[in-house]
Amino acid sequence: MTTTTPKDYNRWLDWLDGRQEAMLARLVDWSAINSGTRNLAGLERMAERLTEAFRALGPATAEALPLPDAEEIGPDGAPRIVRHGRMLRFVFNPQANRRALMVIHYDTVFPADSPFQTARRTDADTLHGPGVADAKGGICVILAAVETFLRSPWGRDLGIEVLLNPDEETGSIGSAPLLAEAAGRAQFALLYEPALPDGTLAGARKGSGNFSVVVRGKAAHAGRAFHEGRNAVVALARVIGALHGLNAERPTITLNVAKLEGGGPTNVVPDLAIARFNVRTESHADQHWMEDRLRALIAAADATAEDGITVTLAGGFTRPPKEIAGRTAALYDWVKAAGGVLGQPIAWVPTGGCCDGNNLAAAGLPNVDTLGVRGGLIHSDREFMTVSSLTERARLSALLLMRAAAEGLPWEAER
Incomplete structure (x- = not known):
């Protein structure tokens, strides 16, 4: 050499x-x-x-x-x-x-x-x-x-x-x-x-994942048929609170709910709401923990939602920790x-x-x-x-x- x-x-x-x-x-x-x-x-x-x-x-x-x-x-x-x-x-x-x-x-x-x-x-x-x-x-x-x-x-x-x-x-x-x-x-x-x-x-760099929670409900006239509707925005708000709460469970992760979409005229019960969020993790163990917690959280939200509401999760980790x-x-x-x-x-x-x-x-x-x-x-x-x-x-x-x-x-x- x-x-x-x-x-x-x-x-x-x-x-x-x-x-x-x-x-x-x-x-x-x-x-x-x-x-x-x-x-x-x-x-x-x-x-x-x-x-x-x-x-x-x-x-x-x-x-x-x-x-x-x-x-x-x-x-x-x-x-x-x-x-x-x-x-x-x-x-x-x-x-x-x-x-x-x-x-x-x-x-x-x-x-x-x-x-x-x-x-x-x-x-x-x-x-x-x-x-x-x-x-x-x-x-x-x-x-x-x-x-x-x-x-x-x-x-x-x-x-x-x-x-x-x-x-x-x-x-x-x-x-x-x-x-x-x-x-x-x-x-x-x-x-x-x-x-x-x-x-x-x-x-050292944190890992990163981008996700979307999609909540679907049922539209209805807010005055004439309010109780027939299923409010996706309200259901999503409950999910967002649970997502944000994950930050307190593990100090080496951060979950940032960054963008909300959905709803429309104030006289219509909204049938769609979307939250987009990013997760940062310090280690591979953090990533696996977060993946498990997100699956469990969304499954629970979907299972306990009122009749006519569905909750689904899309996205994933694209950057493992370095x-x-x-x-x-x-x-x-x-x-x-x-x-x-x-x-x-x-x-x-x-x-x-x-x-x-x-x-x-x-x-x-x-x-x-x-x-x-x-x-x-x-x-x-x-x-x-x-x-x-x-x-x-x-x-x-x-x-x-x-x-x-x-x-x-x-x-x-x-x-």
Whole structure:
């Protein structure tokens, strides 16, 4: 195995020094393409730009993979089909024995009719715009890091698979099987959600599930036939109280009832009500406990409801918890050491948020996420990123790729 010194790596990392403005211009251009998860036309335009950029790096396999349709509960309480954009896959050096998986999404939370559509520089080191941090800035970092690595003497000694998915912001329901499949082809993964503004990474991540409770009753005139009706809204209110009560039963979970739908004119007994809620769990044991409690709670609500009322549950967990242990812990320490070489202090904190790193961890692949740009206020019209972090974070990832190729991974010394 080839060994080298940090000084040798710096010769190749220095190529990034003059790249910041070009990276910024690309990010501004990408930010102006609305690629909200449900905007299939915008996602396709974004996919074309991304494919062009990655193909320009040199010989690579480039694929646009269709994702399966999914189901969700519509406002009428019935399942409806949800269609996704395409997963982009770029593979470099398929002949290499060791492979890195680099993952991030190209969808955003901003729909096509959002007023937040363009990026602008608010000061010398701050860019404000949709997706600039979450996560088109991260794609810029991947692109520059891979280009830097391929120019280096170790540029053929590590296989790289880049996956860019179009549905992460809604739980990666369509892309999850492809992520799990890719996890079996790699030894480690790097993910490019934004870091915190000071560069801190996300460590352990909670799991997440999205659910809908659908209550159906019987409509009736509120004045002439009130007692013939069966009020779905009132029945749902009882269920919501029981759901919220689960928060007091287990301190390591949170259940947030977030959206209510149903009802209509005040002179009609409502026959439909829907509650949508999210659950966060710290451990796999939490998830199993919650699944059991939800099944029991909904079954009891349905069994004890007055005649003519039905209560059903839809949805499930899409992100298992990500715990920092074993090879994942070793990988975090390895990233911290690389940051130290570059003068970038690396720390991490647990978070209630989740990402595709949860899915890859569940598939058994060690991974570090939030290696994207430094930024904040994501999922709002105040989203921003730190301009200087474009080349800063690209240097870190390029160094990780070179070290993986030249020195191997931290746990390989165990053999």
